[in-house]
Amino acid sequence: MLKIDNIKYEKANMRNVKDLRGRKFGRLTVLNDEPIRIKGQTYWNCKCICGNTGYIFAGNLTKEKIRSCGCILIEHRKNLYKYAIKTNKKYPKSAKRLYTIYKDMKKRCFNQNEINYKNYGGRGITICEEWLKDFMNFYNWAIVNGYKDNLTIDRIDNNGNYKPSNCRWVTMKTQANNTRRNHLIEIEGTTKTISEWADYYKVPYWKMQNILKKMKKI
Secondary structure, three states: OEOOOOOOOEEOOHHHOOOOOOOEEOOEEEOOOOOEEEOOEEEEEEEEOOOOEEEEEHHHHHOOOOOOOOHHHHHHHHHHHHHHHHHOOOOOHHHHHHHHHHHHHHHHHHOOOOOOHHHOHHHOOOEOHHHHHOHHHHHHHHHHOOOOOOOEEEEOOOOOOEOHHHEEEEOHHHHHOOOOOOOEEEEOOEEEEHHHHHHHHOOOHHHHHHHHHHOOOO
16 A cells, blocks of 8 residues: 655546545445546555555556455465575565565665666665565565566655655566656646657557657657
């Protein structure tokens, strides 16, 4: 579940989204708050029966990819995976890959000899204390927030730190669209990269560039 502290967002236009207010998805209930948009995607404020609240991507709700704040999975998996990792016993591929991601994340932020340090630690980007003090905190967050073996970790705000409220799991293409080098284009209140607009209108990238030039957007 996403916390929106220090994240840039805007109120979504209710005319352009499917109203999910009051609907239940597993252990989650969508609250009556109006949805928000972050980088062109709609998020709804939800409450889990355990009491946790936070924003969840609309697609993850309607496609039933997320059905709780993560409390169920944490209850069943926390002790199992912690034991497996500490004892080096057999554990799922996801735990191995997530630990590699975790180690690489720390290298980028703290190892000055790491090739990508200048783009992370060198810019003041760090990792939240919760994740730093225990890999299992990072692991549990990942499992309940959409992790899959074909996805990578991505910071929503590229100038922000690695922390639950600023991270998500995305495809490599989405991550490439979320770099500091990308030029963001706003059309009728929606902001996307040129590549995302090309996908949206189903036209080649070069053609989208020409269209945007004529619109004097670039």
